[in-house]
Amino acid sequence: MNTRLIHIILVAAALLATVAAVTAATSSAHNDLTPQRQKARYYYLEGLRRQMDDEPAAAYEYYRRAAAIDPSYTEAASAYGTQRLAAESDTLQSRPELARSLALMRPFVDKYPDEYNEALYYAYIAARVDSLKEAIRVFERTARLRPDLSSTLIHLSEAYMADGNVDKALDALSRYETIEGMNPQVTIKKISFHLSRRDTVGALAEASALVEFNPAEPAYSILKGNLFEMANEPDSTFAYYEKAEKLNPDYGAAKLALANYYRQQGDSAMYDSKTYEALLSEDFDLGQKLMMLEEYLQKLLTDKQDTARGDHLFSVLSEQYPYEPDVLDLAARYSAAKGNFKEACEQIGYAIDLSPSEEKYRGQLMTYMMADDRADDAVKTYRELEAHMTPSRNLMVLYASAAQMADDFDTAIEAYRDILRDIAPSLPLDTALAAQNIPASIQYDDLQRLSQIFTSIGDCHYGQKRLDEAFKAYDNALTLYPDNTLALNNYAYFLSENGGD
The missing domain is CATH 1.25.40 (Serine Threonine Protein Phosphatase 5, Tetratricopeptide repeat)
Structure with a gap:
């Protein structure tokens, strides 16, 4: 509640x-x-x-x-x-x-009972604290005593639905329409009630009433097309999507509905064409277009299809929003997903120029550099960003990982120790840990994080051939979290390499 x-x-x-x-x-x-x-x-x-x-x-x-x-x-x-x-x-x-x-x-x-404000408020609250029978009792009584208060029937229908009585919920809405006449919002609610019990026939009948009520409204044709799609009737689905587009040739929702239809039919050329038109539509804001394009690109990558199709569609947003950091961010992520990390670095770099205080862009740049075997550049990027912001723990982890990848083990170890202090300031760092050394206030998730950090410290020490320090770090990792599989694996392997048990 x-x-x-x-x-x-x-x-x-x-x-x-x-x-x-x-x-x-x-x-x-x-x-x-x-x-x-x-x-x-x-x-x-x-x-x-x-x-x-x-x-x-x-x-x-x-x-x-x-x-x-x-x-x-x-x-x-x-x-x-x-x-x-x-x-x-x-x-x-x-x-x-x-x-x-x-x-x-x-x-x-x-x-x-004639004090309907008190009654409606009481019933409304009763419904929201799961006293549905009581809510229905008072809503029904108020609807009977004050038939002019048609909104009571809307509340009553919702209470019936919450109580699992779809027939009575639909009847209450029909009574409302008898008083107030056709109301699109109420009809859409009736459609949702029908669909709650998989009654596509009843839902289609309501959608037909909507189309007849305002045949010039393309949204109602799209809604009816959606219902035909649920009923697995592709010809009727297409007919109503196409009708919606003809009613308003610039309507973005119709373009998107047709794009999805063509995708399901396996017509990639028309899918691309309608998606392109939807991206050009002024009906969608930048956030919606980014979601639309991201979904499209994800499907291409998942299905291992020709990414040149994605490049073509990306040009739409690039031309519309050449200086939007979010567009450059998506471009960088798309390039990285294709394995082109140099291009990803360049694109996210432009986003950083436009929004220098956005931490996630800095982290992405470091990630792309590391993926491109440029760990030294990732370390340099971190040190430069310190002039613009106080690094978060996530950035600190990236920095430590980059230093470790660059074989700068001393820098990596010190960075990992800073992270340990950030997570658990009272945790002793230079001694072998025992259960009694671990503060009871440390949360379970933090125990896992601390264990992972000690594992990384152990790996760094082993890279420096400081075996005693490495094994002590692995012992600490396992004291904190005995099920740390990476620590168990590395510890066992390095022991076997050095004549250990």
């Missing part, structure tokens, strides 16, 4: 609920009040005043006292329950306490 959402909803409903409560409270005959009720009423009215003055903490306390003095005082109990729902307290937001808050509100809701 999203307690923050409940809090926001409460703020929106508070004034209406308060007005309803004031009306109910003042309708009682004062002469009939018992001393207990009179005292509770004093606290309750003071709570209302504090709430209207935007003093929620004080209002909460006054409502609590009123409800405690006279538990049968439905107005006070409801106000107290409502305030408890809004309190951002872990205890009050636990399931038992949420149920108690609803129980405090229920007598008022049942005593004054």
